Amino acid sequence: MNGNVSREAVLPVESLHRKEHARHNRIRKLKLALEGYLFLLPWLIGTAVFMLYPLGNSLYMSFTKVSVATDGSGLQYDFIGWDNFKYAFIYDNEFPVDMFLFVREMFLTVPITVIFALLIAIMLNQQFRGRMFFRTLFFLPVIFATGQVLTALFDQGQAKLPFADQYHIADMLYEVLPVNIAEVLVELIGKFVIILWFSGIQIILFLAAFQTIPASVYEAARIDGVTPWESFWKITFPSTVPFLFLNLVYTLVDQTASPFNPILKFISTNMADPETGFGYASALGWLYSVIILIPIVLVLLAAKLQNKGRR
Missing domain, CATH: 1.20.5 (Single alpha-helices involved in coiled-coils or other helix-helix interfaces)
Structure with a gap:
């Protein structure tokens, strides 16, 4: 007890x-x-x-018409509902055209920038003398490529390939290809140097991806008689797919903030226009953001599905 x-x-x-x-x-x-x-x-x-x-x-x-108050008290907001958004697609002759051209150019330059960065990263990952120098060389544009520098180079025609005008490549493309395809390729050639300048971060990310692959995997593949081509598609590329999606998202976002983006210039112009002002410019900004978010969300969903497939 x-x-x-x-x-x-x-x-x-x-x-x-x-x-x-x-x-x-x-x-x-x-x-x-x-x-x-x-x-x-x-x-x-x-x-x-x-x-x-x-x-x-x-x-x-974006749902108002913003104007300066007559009594000098500041800005006056008059609610107009969806009129700004309707005006952008129905009455505005510039925004839909500029938006279509920008999206078309983006879907062309983004994959080319990522593919170019992947190829350069593969070369810079090899063992050769001066490798660190060339890695630094390709990253330098990221440090110096401010909006003002790029705009000045573009205005001076330095964004084009030097031999493009010398050998009349544009004329040859128009002769052998349909006009729509030739226009895209000529535009791409005209901005090739810009694509090179915008690929520094992507190259670094791909190089980081290559460092995650153990050297023993490549050694075992060589012992089994795997060719370099097979080694790339069976070992290197599958291991870098997550970084590929990351680079796609980064490049998409980078393109939207480019100093050569005509949509941003168009929005800025409308901000100073007394007829449209801040209200219409805000509506354009939100429309632009939603349109740009669509491919970004699609890439993120594809990355999520790919990650589930690997598991």
């Missing part, structure tokens, strides 16, 4: 200790969480002030 009494007396004490320990754990976790939120606080404030508020304000302005 004494044993039962002592056991019954000990149980509440153990329960009290467990509760006290759990309370201390909760307090410790709360302190750690507060420390984390304090570190995040500058970012949260910056995101709210410089990103979320402007986004919400531009969304509101």
Whole structure:
């Protein structure tokens, strides 16, 4: 009986200790969480002030006609519903055409930029003298390629291949190919140097992907008599597919913020136009964002499906 009494007396004490320990754990976790939120606080404030508020304000302005108040009190907002969006597709003669041309160019330049970066990364991954120098050389445009520098080069005609005009390649393409295909290729040749300048980050990412493949895998493949061509398609390429999708998303986003983007220039022009103003420019910005998000979401979905297939 004494044993039962002592056991019954000990149980509440153990329960009290467990509760006290759990309370201390909760307090410790709360302190750690507060420390984390304090570190995040500058970012949260910056995101709210410089990103979320402007986004919400531009969304509101896209449904209004913004004009300067006659009494000098500032901007006046007149709610007009979906009129700005309707005007962009029904009455505006420039935006749909510019948007179509930009999307067409994007679907051409994005895969070419990624493929070019993959080929250059394969070459830079080989063992040869001066490899680090050439890696640095291909990354230098990322450091120096500001919008002003690229615009100046483009205006001076330095974006074209030097021999394109010398050998009249454009004329030859128009002679042997349909006009639509020739126009795309001529435009691509005219921006080849720009594509080269926009491929530095992608090259670095592909090089990082190659470093994740163990050298023993290639050694075992060589022992089994696998050719370099088979080694690329059976070992290298499957291992770099996640980085391929990453580069596609990065290149898509990079193209949308390019200084040569005609849509951004068109939106900026409408911001200063007293007839359209901030309201119509905001509507164009949201339309542009939604259209650009479509291919990005498709690439992310394809990456997710590919990742599930590998599992």
